[in-house]
Amino acid sequence: MKLASFEYDGRPCWGVLEGDEVRLVCSASAARDRTLGQVLREGDLERVLDDARGASVVAVGEILFLPPVTDAEKIICIGLNYADHVREMNRPMPEKPVVFTRFNDSLVGGGAPLVAPRASDQFDYEGELAVVIGKGGRNIAPEDAMQHVLGYTMMNDGSMRDYQRHTHQFGPGKNFPRSGSLGPAIVTADETGPLGNRRISTRVNGETVQQSSLDQLVFDVAALIAYCSEWTQLNAGDVIATGTPGGVGDGREPKLFLKHGDVVEVEVDGLGVLSNPVVGER
Structure with missing residues (x-):
């Protein structure tokens, strides 16, 4: 479904x-x-x-x-969760999940325009698998975690890299209004079955810029649910974005940042395609 x-x-x-x-x-x-x-x-x-x-x-x-859940109480994002992305960003391999949050008004749905803000010229794409919680809980054991999953969708965790680096907190670079997208739909877990090594890819103007597989996650879905539920109450409708693979624009030479007129597509095999045009902020 x-x-x-x-x-x-x-x-x-x-x-x-x-x-x-x-x-x-x-x-x-x-x-x-x-x-x-x-x-x-x-x-x-x-x-x-x-x-x-x-x-x-x-x-x-x-x-x-x-966005499939327009009023999620929590949108939890995981950074540096693919080994190739950790290397391209010159970061140490994380011992625990790197966590930051997004606000609901920072996200649009499939097909809606992403807004490149005037304040930054470093608007980057990040294609991700997102998990939607179906049953809440605290201190969820990893072996029980998948019972709490409603389903999966895609996220483009649009990032203003300069604002992300103003301090060691990622938040400002991740929450410009309408800078990210989620959707287009939640594919329920009973339909997807185990995710396994499904391919995840991102395209900018038709060119593949990110490509990896879900078995490359440093912390898998069950581990992320278990960890997050240690420090917060997970509720139905909450979203956990599981991180992005290598190939982000900031890790390229020359760098590839988004601008007015671009089109970004995020695809996970079996889940569909999240596509958004980019417009400049008025």
Whole structure:
């Protein structure tokens, strides 16, 4: 199953992608005008989906994608989690996950424009696998962690490298409004099965600039859930972005930063493609 949030007829909605169509789950009476995030946090997804079996279906071309969870309580990002990326950034191999956070307003959905801010000329791409939590918890054991996964999607963790380096805190470089993207949909774990060594790749204007496989993660999904749940309560709808592989623009010579008119695509085999144009900040 593929769950997505979007605008339809000028209003926020969410539903289930079914090929080239989307079922408007938000219109079901059981949804009660709640977002997907609210339904997940209230543990009501199964009942709402059951009630929405007869909901209206519209063409995907009639919607505008939003981040799949528009109101995640926590967006936790992991840095330096592919060995090749650690090397290209001249960093030591981390002994524990490198953690920073993003805000909801820093993300757009699939197809929406990323905004290159006036304040920086070092707007970088970072294609990532993102995990959406389906069942919350604290101190989750690694062997139990996958039971807490709702599904997976893609993130472009757009980064202003100069602001990222102002101090040892990554936050300012990761949270410019509309500088990153998430989506287009959550593919539920029962559909994906084990992730294994699926390929992850990023393209800028059609050229592949990042390519790796998920078995190259320094800390895998289960390890990240276990670690994060040690120091915070994970709730349904929370997002954990698992890091980016080598090939980022800042690690190239000459460097490759995003500008107005570029198009960035992030793809994970079996999950789809997250595509966004880039526009300059007005």
